[in-house]
Amino acid sequence: MSRSSRRRKHAVSQLNLMVVGFSSLGKTSFIRMLFDTLGRLKEDIEPPASLSKRAETAQDAEAARTKELYSFTLDIEEEGEKISLTLVDCPGFVRDNELRLDVQVTEETKVKRNPKAQDSQIHACLYFIDNTNNGLTDKDIRILKRLTARVNVIPIVAKADLLTTTQLANLKKAINRDIKQYQIPVFDFPVDEEDGSESEVVEAFADIQTQIPFSIIAPEDAELTDPSTSEKILGRQYAWGVIDCLNPKHCDFVVLRNVLLSSHRKLFKDITLELFYEQYHDHQGTEEEIDGRFTGNLN
Numbered sequence: 162m163s164r165s166s167r168r169r170k171h172a173v174s175q176l177n178l179m180v181v182g183f184s185s186l187g188k189t190s191f192i193r194m195l196f197d198t199l200g201r202l203k204e205d206i207e208p209p210a211s212l213s214k215r216a217e218t219a220q221d222a223e224a225a226r227t228k229e230l231y232s233f234t235l236d237i238e239e240e241g242e243k244i245s246l247t248l249v250d251c252p253g254f255v256r257d258n259e260l261r262l263d264v265q266v267t268e269e270t271k272v273k274r275n276p277k278a279q280d281s282q283i284h285a286c287l288y289f290i291d292n293t294n295n296g297l298t299d300k301d302i303r304i305l306k307r308l309t310a311r312v313n314v315i316p317i318v319a320k321a322d323l324l325t326t327t328q329l330a331n332l333k334k335a336i337n338r339d340i341k342q343y344q345i346p347v348f349d350f351p352v353d354e355e356d357g358s359e360s361e362v363v364e365a366f367a368d369i370q371t372q373i374p375f376s377i378i379a380p381e382d383a384e385l386t387d388p389s390t391s392e393k394i395l396g397r398q399y400a401w402g403v404i405d406c407l408n409p410k411h412c413d414f415v416v417l418r419n420v421l422l423s424s425h426r427k428l429f430k431d432i433t434l435e436l437f438y439e440q441y442h443d444h445q446g447t448e449e450e451i452d453g454r455f456t457g458n459l460n
């Protein structure tokens with residue numbers, strides 16, 4: 162094996178993901194589910210304390226609220242590639258407090274910048290949308306415009322178990338309508354039929370685009386068994402049946418996980434470097450001009 166291929170084999174790719182959105186939409190639960198489904202290289206790694214604070218009742222919701230931004234890094238392996246994955250969980254935006262909202266969005270899109278540390282930039286930001294609204298609110302639009310100028314943004318509808326199939330389809334349609342109408346450049350999944358890709362690859366990517374915004378269902382704490390297979394699952398139990406959070410028929414988690422960690426990981430990183438990072442270099446100057454870089458200190 163040549164020295165360069167040996168180096169490639171042992172190379173570790175850095176990936177930094179962030180979750181953002183209003184309070185109580187399921188951001189921490191998503192990170193917990195991702196953590197639980199990762200092929201971690203060191204199994205004994207404990208999740209941060211904030212991840213174990215669950216809120217299954219209204220009473221403990223306040224205690225479990227993410228109070229300040231935190232991040233943690235895991236060494237994982239995905240399809241034979243080693244990845245150093247940093248997950249960043251942000252406190253939820255508070256509705257009805259305009260002033261705090263503005264301060265918070267600025268804080269979260271701001272950075273302790275280290276222009277040389279490209280690998281500490283956020284490569285993809287998952288923006289959680291409230292599924293009780295009929296599309297994007299004015300505040301979502303304002304926040305998304307700011308975020309999309311600075312980072313790859315992927316819209317998410319969490320707690321999809323609370324919607325029927327028709328309600329979810331209508332909500333997705335309404336969100337996509339608003340994204341188009343307000344010209345919000347969320348990440349879109351390129352389909353380039355000219356590039357000689359296998360037609361299955363083109364089809365798979367086109368399919369991903371139709372799933373945006375991705376729907377997520379996070380599991381409850383209790384151990385559940387799939388009644389049809391008797392296997393343990395990450396799920397939610399209802400009077401009328403059991404949801405398997407990893408079943409693509411129930412939600413888009415598995416597709417999203419694959420997009421983030423595998424199929425589009427490199428693209429997120431390339432765009433971050435080429436577009437957002439270059440923008441930063443082109444605009445070196447005042448604090449305001451560069452206030453959006455997600456580089457530097459992730460702690």
Ligand SMILES: Nc1nc2c(ncn2[C@@H]2O[C@H](COP(=O)(O)OP(=O)(O)OP(=O)(O)O)[C@@H](O)[C@H]2O)c(=O)[nH]1
Nearest residue numbers: 184185186187188189190216226227253320378379
């Ligand atoms: N029904 C349902 N409830 C969920 C789901 N995901 C999370 N929850 C519940 O929603 C509540 C809030 O979840 P969190 O993950 O703490 O939400 P968050 O967005 O991190 O909240 P903040 O810390 O306030 O920003 C908890 O009671 C969760 O159990 C889901 O997929 N379905």
